[in-house]
Amino acid sequence: MSLDRSRRPEEGAAGGPGPGERWGAADEVRPSGAPLTDLDPDSAPALSLGGATHYPGPPGARPLDDDAYALLVANRAEAIAPILDAAGPGAQAGPTAPAGPGGPGAQTGPGFRPALGPGLIVALDVDGTILDRDGRVSDRLHAALSRLTATGAQIVVSTGRSVFASLPVAHHIGVRHGWMVCANGALTLRLDPGLERGHEVIDSVTFDPAHVISTLRQAIPEGIFAVEVPDEGFLVTRLFPDGELIEDQRVVSHEEIISRPVNRVVLRAPAMGLEEFSALVRSTGSSTVEEYSIGWTSWLDVAPEGVSKATALAGLAARLGTDASQVVAVGDGTNDIEMLRWAGLGVAMGSAPESVKASADIITESVWHDGCAAVLDALVDLLSTRSLRAAEREEL
Incomplete structure (x- = not known):
């Protein structure tokens, strides 16, 4: 398996849906931050695109002149x-x-x-x-x-x-x-x-999520697990913290979340520091995953192998x-x-x-x-x- 940090969109601070509530159609959702419109500002509705707050950046940074x-x-x-x-005609690039x-x-x-x-x-x-x-x-x-x-x-x-x-x-x-x-x-x-x-x-x-979820659950029992259902949202073991998902969330049992092949598994431990989270994931060993990387927060995406x-x-x-x-x-x-x-x-x-x-x-x-x-x-x-x-x- 391959694990990576997810890129999580954020909801607008005001007027957005609560946990487990569904947005309307994709083109009818409320904006995050300042109102955003499509390429035709006179006719297009506002969009909720989510923020990129997963990485540290300078607050109030200004664009270049x-x-x-x-x-x-x-x-x-x-x-x-x-x-x-x-890479001229006939050239082949090699390792550098x-x-x-x-x-x-x-x-x-x-x-x-x-x-x-x-x-x-x-x-x-x-x-x-x-x-x-x-x-x-x-x-x-x-x-x-x-x-x-x-x-x-x-x-x-x-x-x-x-x-x-x-x-x-x-x-x-x-x-x-x-x-x-x-x-x-x-x-x-x-x-x-x-x-x-x-x-x-x-x-x-897709892949069978049972083994990876069960193994990671033993290492991080307080973690929230989720699997994506395309065009519908996420099945989750608990609701995610406010603002971390704009998709619909439906709380299900551990048995249900491992019952079907999935495109990815998400693990989130909002109360756990990144260093501890990383160490616990690594402690699961290569029998769980072959490679993984951990980003700015205690969040992992598990993808099908390769x-x-x-x-x-x-x-x-x-x-x-x-x-x-x-x-x-x-x-x-x-x-x-x-x-x-x-x-x-x-x-x-x-x-x-x-x-x-x-x-x-x-x-x-x-x-x-x-x-x-x-x-x-x-x-x-x-x-x-x-x-x-x-x-x-x-x-x-």
């Missing part, structure tokens, strides 16, 4: 250009040393040979990557995403969130047609407003007739490591832990300084310029 942002875009272009040059800031990461795939158009996949983590700590998407990121979409590139939300918590984010950034990876790779969805629910699951990986965002994206790329050489991935969490290593260009946010940065090809600024937007703008600038120059050479 225009000059500083332009410099950041230019610097990210300088970091990407050598990676493009290294761990990354320093802006340096090469642990890329072992076929190199990075992107071209603007539908073959280019841009996989984006949600919390701490496109959403800030208040659950907002910046104007710069909206603009960068719109610019990228106009080239025909496919933006894929790739998150540890549930389907229910991911859909408002995808819709908010303009992704209503396309693809989405949820539950850390256990679920892959096709988005299409013409479908009955606006989406359908095209790949679902499943990650990378495996889901690899399957999606194959379905679309492309491969890792045409994929850009941006993330900030330990559940993004495999994705960053697999993608042709893996980008770690500036707020990421060192283990995540070491797995990336380049490092950008944090979410509150529009690090993701800067990479996307730099990429479009580079590829547009190179395409234009190539066309000019052909005319000579």
Whole structure:
């Protein structure tokens, strides 16, 4: 099994549902923080996207001014250009040393040979990557995403969130047609407003949760266990603390929660310190899990063995007739490591832990300084310029 911290959306402080109460339709929920609207502010309802408060960040941080942002875009272009040059015709990327800031990461795939158009996949983590700590998407990121979409590139939300918590984010950034990876790779969805629910699951990986829940329950008996039921919410052994889930929660017995195959298991110990929690999880030994990582809080996601965002994206790329050489991935969490290593260009946010940065090809600024937007703008600038120059050479 693979364990990772979950990315938990938060409800608005006022007007939100209480524990166990259901939100309305995804496009009718109340906002978290300041009101948020979709790309058409005159017609779109407010969204509850949840905050990215799982990591420490500077309260009241301000975005970069225009000059500083332009410099950041230019610097990210300088970091990407050598990676493009290294993956010239016939080039194969091999293992490299761990990354320093802006340096090469642990890329072992076929190199990075992107071209603007539908073959280019841009996989984006949600919390701490496109959403800030208040659950907002910046104007710069909206603009960068719109610019990228106009080239025909496919933006894929790739998150540890549930389907229910991911859909408002995808819709908010303009992704209503396309693809989405949820539950850390256990679920892959096709988005299409013409479908009955606006989406359908095209790949679902499940496992029997009985052994892992029983083992972790012995180590942490006071923990809250939950399993996701796609499009419905979570079955839980107790209600989660207020604000940690926007999905519906239904309290069930231990026997019921282990009675069916699931896409993931969540363990939460809200009263336990992270250090103690980590030690108790490790004490369960390799017979319970083969690998795991623990984030900023006492929260774990247990996924099917061998499943990650990378495996889901690899399957999606194959379905679309492309491969890792045409994929850009941006993330900030330990559940993004495999994705960053697999993608042709893996980008770690500036707020990421060192283990995540070491797995990336380049490092950008944090979410509150529009690090993701800067990479996307730099990429479009580079590829547009190179395409234009190539066309000019052909005319000579």
